[in-house]
Amino acid sequence: MKTTIIVTGAAGFIGSHTCDRLLVEGHRVIGVDDLSSGRAANLEDASRDPGFAFEGFDLRAPGRFSALVEAARPAAIIHLAGLVSVQASIRDPRLNFSLNLELTHLVAEAAREQAVPRVVFASSAAIYGDFPHLPLREDIAPQPLTPYGAAKAASEQLLLGHARTYGFVARCQRYFNVFGPRQDPASPYSGVIAIFLDRMQAARSPVIYGDGGQTRDFVAVQDVARANVLAATRPGLASGVVNICSGRSTRLNDLAAALAAATGFGGPVTHAGAKPGDIRHSAGDPGRAREQLGFACEWSLADALAALAHSTRPAVAKS
Ligand SMILES: NC(=O)c1ccc[n+]([C@@H]2O[C@H](COP(=O)([O-])OP(=O)(O)OC[C@H]3O[C@@H](n4cnc5c(N)ncnc54)[C@H](O)[C@@H]3O)[C@@H](O)[C@H]2O)c1
Known part of the structure; x- marks a missing residue:
């Protein structure tokens, strides 16, 4: 079924490919981005599609995101906006907290208030730290080594908790090295x-x-975009956490x-x-993504x- 999906961080590297893939599959897409690290040029293809709309604002602008979600009534939010640099998170943990945890809370709250059925979240293999036994499986206890990894681990728990309490589905996607x-x-x-x-x-x-x-486990961005679309649209999914990796x-x-x-x-x-x-x-270990999403690179x-x-x-x- 074709639906409306909101993508945060739409003008970024992974976000723009995710928008392209959703549009190819016939969905309507509303992309949100403040262009702090993303580029409008990344959305050139998407912008030619009548099913695409762009909203240029900082997600932290009071009331803006919640109002957008209320008006659009999306079937899912794919939340990719964040501070992608591990080094920047070490230099500026306050900014990391704001962009990699507070934004997640804002998205979770919008999903709760507007009864959005599903939220897909850009998590990271950074939450595993330097765990010595490979391949990395989702049931390993997170041991992040940086503020970036810690905020991703906390965001997962926040979303999964909200999802359990308020009755929506949260899908956390732990990307490995995307290129x-x-x-x-x-x-x-x-x-x-x-x-x-x-x-x-x-x-x-x-x-x-x-x-x-x-x-390293390198995964092509085209595959990551497809995994995001599966997580947002595959019927019957329960909440869960999966690696998005090649193995x-x-x-x-x-x-x-x-x-x-x-x-x-x-x-x-x-x-x-x-x-x-x-x-x-x-x-x-790509096994769980294969079982739950039907995803393989x-x-x-x-x-x-x-x-x-x-x-x-x-x-x-x-x-
Ligand atoms: N690239 C990777 O290898 C990788 C690996 C693991 C996880 N991730 C995660 O995937 C997500 C996307 O990563 P990416 O590589 O595409 O990074 P990116 O920097 O290209 O994309 C992030 C986007 O979010 C936007 N943004 C940031 N703060 C915002 C705000 N307050 N309001 C609105 N928009 C805002 C930026 O302008 C940018 O377009 C991030 O959450 C990142 O942590 C990426």
């Missing part, structure tokens, strides 16, 4: 793939901190080699000292990297 088009390589906190790709396309060596033997473990050295192959970069990779606090290995890492390199190829080839 793909529209991820901003200019941000020092951006994903490693966006930064490596940007450097290789400028014929500059990527820098690996540490020996490159550390592993594949990729060494950073192998990632650099795959990106070099995708871009034609022939230069060396530079190594620098390991970053303090850097997690050594991370990989998620469709993009292989190689295909997604090739498509990304193609879509971001510089207009003039650099010598």
Whole structure:
């Protein structure tokens, strides 16, 4: 059934792909964003669709979000707005609290007041901390190492508690390392793939901190968007928490080699000292998302990297 869905953080990296996917599936979408880290250009495709409307305001503006939800009566809210940088959360825990926990409460309250049936929340693998036994499963007790991870863990509990008390469905999606088009390589906190790709396309060596033997579970943003749509629209879902991951473990050295192959970069990779606090290995168990959402990644890492390199190829080839 086609429905109206509100997406917060719509102009961001994951939000814009989520809007695109909802529109392709025929839903009406209202995107909310204050453009603090997102970009209007990310919504160029969505804005051409008559089923899309954009509301540009800070979610904390008193009464604005609640009034929007009251007027739109959405079937679901997909809550993606937040402070995405772990480092920024360490530097400014107050801002982290405001954007990664208070906003969640505001969304939960709007869902309660306006009887929204479902809320989907952008959680993170950061809540697992540096848990040593892989793959990471959802029933591990959260041990976040940063204000960012702590706010994501608290947000999950807040939403699940509200959902139980007030009778809506909360779906918490623990994204692993998301990558793909529209991820901003200019941000020092951006994903490693966006930064490596940007450097290789400028014929500059990527820098690996540490020996490159550390592993990550990379998941293509197109797959994450599809998982968000499933969580918002799949009939009969109860509240729950799932990993949104590929289940594949990729060494950073192998990632650099795959990106070099995708871009034609022939230069060396530079190594620098390991970053303090850097997690050594991370990989998620995708089993529960498969059971509950019917979700599995469709993009292989190689295909997604090739498509990304193609879509971001510089207009003039650099010598
Ligand atoms: N990118 C990843 O690898 C990753 C991994 C795990 C979890 N997440 C989570 O997914 C969500 C989306 O991440 P992203 O990578 O797309 O980040 P992003 O910064 O591109 O998107 C966040 C969006 O929220 C908007 N926003 C922030 N504060 C707002 C406010 N007060 N009012 C209205 N809009 C506001 C920003 O302008 C931005 O467009 C975040 O909650 C993030 O913590 C991302």
